[in-house]
Amino acid sequence: MNTRNSVLNMDEIRGQFPILHQQIEGKPLVYLDNAATTQKPLAVIQAITDFYTQCNANVHRGAHHLSDEATRRYEKSRDTVANFIHARDRKEVIWTSGTTEGINIVANGMAQRLQSGDEVLVTEMEHHANLVTWQQACVRSGATLKIVPIHDNGTLDTQAFASLLTQKTKMVALPHVSNALGTVNPVKELTALSKEKGALVLIDGAQSIAHGNVNVDDIDCDFYVFSGHKLFGPTGIGVLWGKEVVLQDWPVWQTGGEMIATVTYESATWGELPNRLEAGTPNIAGAIGLAAAIDWFTSLDLSAVQAHEQALMASVLEQAQAFEGLTIIGNAPIKMGVLSFILQGSHPADVGFLLDRQGIAIRTGDHCAQPLMRRLDLPGTARASFSVYNTLEEVDALFIALKKVQSMLA
Amino acid sequence: MNLPSSKEIVEDMAFFDDWEQRYQYIIDLGKSIPPIDESLKTDKNRVRGCQSSVWLVSTERDGKLQFQADSDAVIVNGLLALVMAVFNDKTKDHILDFDINGYFKELDLERHITPTRGNGLHAIVAKIQTLAKTKT
Numbered sequence: 339m340n341t342r343n344s345v346l347n348m349d350e351i352r353g354q355f356p357i358l359h360q361q362i363e364g365k366p367l368v369y370l371d372n373a374a375t376t377q378k379p380l381a382v383i384q385a386i387t388d389f390y391t392q393c394n395a396n397v398h399r400g401a402h403h404l405s406d407e408a409t410r411r412y413e414k415s416r417d418t419v420a421n422f423i424h425a426r427d428r429k430e431v432i433w434t435s436g437t438t439e440g441i442n443i444v445a446n447g448m449a450q451r452l453q454s455g456d457e458v459l460v461t462e463m464e465h466h467a468n469l470v471t472w473q474q475a476c477v478r479s480g481a482t483l484k485i486v487p488i489h490d491n492g493t494l495d496t497q498a499f500a501s502l503l504t505q506k507t508k509m510v511a512l513p514h515v516s517n518a519l520g521t522v523n524p525v526k527e528l529t530a531l532s533k534e535k536g537a538l539v540l541i542d543g544a545q546s547i548a549h550g551n552v553n554v555d556d557i558d559c560d561f562y563v564f565s566g567h568k569l570f571g572p573t574g575i576g577v578l579w580g581k582e583v584v585l586q587d588w589p590v591w592q593t594g595g596e597m598i599a600t601v602t603y604e605s606a607t608w609g610e611l612p613n614r615l616e617a618g619t620p621n622i623a624g625a626i627g628l629a630a631a632i633d634w635f636t637s638l639d640l641s642a643v644q645a646h647e648q649a650l651m652a653s654v655l656e657q658a659q660a661f662e663g664l665t666i667i668g669n670a671p672i673k674m675g676v677l678s679f680i681l682q683g684s685h686p687a688d689v690g691f692l693l694d695r696q697g698i699a700i701r702t703g704d705h706c707a708q709p710l711m712r713r714l715d716l717p718g719t720a721r722a723s724f725s726v727y728n729t730l731e732e733v734d735a736l737f738i739a740l741k742k743v744q745s746m747l748a
Numbered sequence: 749m750n751l752p753s754s755k756e757i758v759e760d761m762a763f764f765d766d767w768e769q770r771y772q773y774i775i776d777l778g779k780s781i782p783p784i785d786e787s788l789k790t791d792k793n794r795v796r797g798c799q800s801s802v803w804l805v806s807t808e809r810d811g812k813l814q815f816q817a818d819s820d821a822v823i824v825n826g827l828l829a830l831v832m833a834v835f836n837d838k839t840k841d842h843i844l845d846f847d848i849n850g851y852f853k854e855l856d857l858e859r860h861i862t863p864t865r866g867n868g869l870h871a872i873v874a875k876i877q878t879l880a881k882t883k884t
Contacts, residue, residue: 363767685821687800688775692823695767703799717801717820746772747822 345642351727354379354634358727365697368732368739373517373676373723374701375567376548378631382571385630389623397622398596412622415629416612419577422632423562424553429611430585432578433620437544438467440563440578441511443615444540445475447589448509454480458509459502459537461486461494461523462713463516466706468542472511481508488713492519492668500531507537514546518705518721519668520676522546529559538584544568548725549647549674550640560584566624571631575624578615585611592617635726643726647675650724650733657737663744667719678705678719681740684747686720692746693720696739751781754833754851761855770856771823778826784818795871800824802868806879812837813880817872827860827869835876843880848873 352358355377360367369377389411395404397412413428420428434440452458458472462485476483484507486499494512503510510532514525529539540561546552547564554562561584566575580588590597590608594617599607608614635643654677658666667678681689690702703718704711711718722736752760764770784803793803800821807814815836817828834851835843852858860869 685800687821688823692771695771718799742768746768746775 346638346646346726348727348729351638352729354381355727356380356383362697362699363695368698368735370722370724370728370732370736371699371701372548372725372728373545373568373721375573376570376725377727378572378627379570379634381634382627382630386572386623386627389626394623396619408622411626412620415625418629418632419579422552422636423577423579424555425579426555427582430579430582432580432585432612432615433625434563434576434578435574435621436565436567436576437542437563438471438576440561440576441468441471441540441542443578443588443591444511444561444563444580445471446591448538449475449478450589452476452479452481452508455506456481456508457484457504457506458482458511459484459486459499459507459532460510461499461512462488463492463494463513463519463521463710464511464707465513465517465542465544466708467544468511468513468540469707469709472509482506485709486512488521488710491670492516492521493670494521494523494528496524496528499528503531503535503537505535507532507535509540510537511540511542513542513544514552515549515674515676516668517545517676518707518710518719519670519678520545520673520723521668521670522672522674525559526557529557533558545675548635550635550644554579566628566631569628569631570635571628572624575621575628577628582611585615588615590617591615594618596620638726646726647724650728650730651675651677653730653733654722654724654736657733661737661740664740667714667716675724677722677724679722680716680719681744681747684744686718688747689720689740689743692743693736693739696742698736698739700736751777751829751833754830757830757833758851758854774826774830775822776826777829778819778822778824781818781825781829781832782816784816788816789818795868795875800868802828802872804872804875806876812839813843813876815876819868824868827857828872830855830857831869831872831876840880843876 357377393404393407395408397409416428416431419431425431458476458481460469460472473483484502486502487495489495512523515522525541532539539559541559543552543562543564548569560581562579564577567573597609597614597617599609658664658677663682665680686702690700693700700720700722702720784805788805789803793805795802795804800819802819805816815832819825834846
């Protein structure tokens, strides 16, 4: 079985994901909604169970064994994340609830520094999380939001990017990989251009983090944000990575316990990184679960993972291009993990529903990118998104099921 | 064309023995529902809570409510036809008394009428029931 797949042992990998082995509507589940959230391997489920069954306690403050052990596992998880993304220092890793909170921490701080006349640059392919957040930071501060256009094929117009970038640009925020189109942006080059003008750079890594080899040191951005649940980890945990020199005096986000140094009735002083940006009891189990996810993921041969995902995407694109009546939305030469498409004459909601009846889970709609859908003049798309545990046989199953959908809707 | 009555729908649906036939029937119904005029596709007539766009227009004549509904998604349109079959040109009392959940259960389409399902059918039914309560 799975002889068509790469050197990865697909049976072994799929065996780690109990949820994949079920029937939906009497058909084997084919889970192709990985851009929304990935499934969780046993190692993650076990790590969370172990935490609650062996050492649940609050961190950093208990005078007892359980708290010491909880703190050890929790802080070790920070090391795991730091190593995974090639952070220079563990204190550059701030736990958040997810990508959205990470962007909000940065945008909230930035809004306190922006002034009228300043500009913030985002792209036409933003998820609402990286659009509305900056839009509102600009509303509060009087700064101007500038939108970098895309080409019709879904790639960023890098010439427009360069020309919109000026001395007024204080912040550039863009996705590493587009959630709606799969476009991979040249973030290293765009970061270098932005830094020439003195702008800070945030990369939304929500869609890139689970595909291996994110290196924040190499990209040289100021902030990189992602969610644990899109990286085989639990929901409710995410990471804001920021350069120490930028984060160390970043405006505090929430105030309360853990993040202070000294407190009087009249005033307070803030603690050091990472605590100063982590008020209150953190999501301890979430952090431990995320580290377990990273440990599981990095136990795989990551170059084989990438080769496998490239083989999946190659098969997806080949079959999609050969499929009469299917239009691929987003034809960037470098895409990652996502096929966005429409069936001519059919609403994406109908396509998604009839695929679901055949056990195939995809997402349909605007993908939290309404301005992008307006730009493309579409009510939405159907989006199949892939992860390491998907097989070439599942790709085939998608297109066989799509044929049935097409004939039913014809 | 004339849409089938609710009695015909229930009989037809009972006849099918797999999901494909049942949804093919709903799709075909969805295609035969007359589209509403473009000028009526306004924000005011739009029903929120739908992944697809759904419009509902109502009038009142001889103590009965008339509805026109339309969606850009054909399955939703077919489901709207099922709703129209029991609510269109009926008295307000009839609309309020009618067990719509039981009707969808009988058709084995309960999943579509639950509020968690994002297709807006629940929102449409709620709007029709509200109109039946408030229109004078």
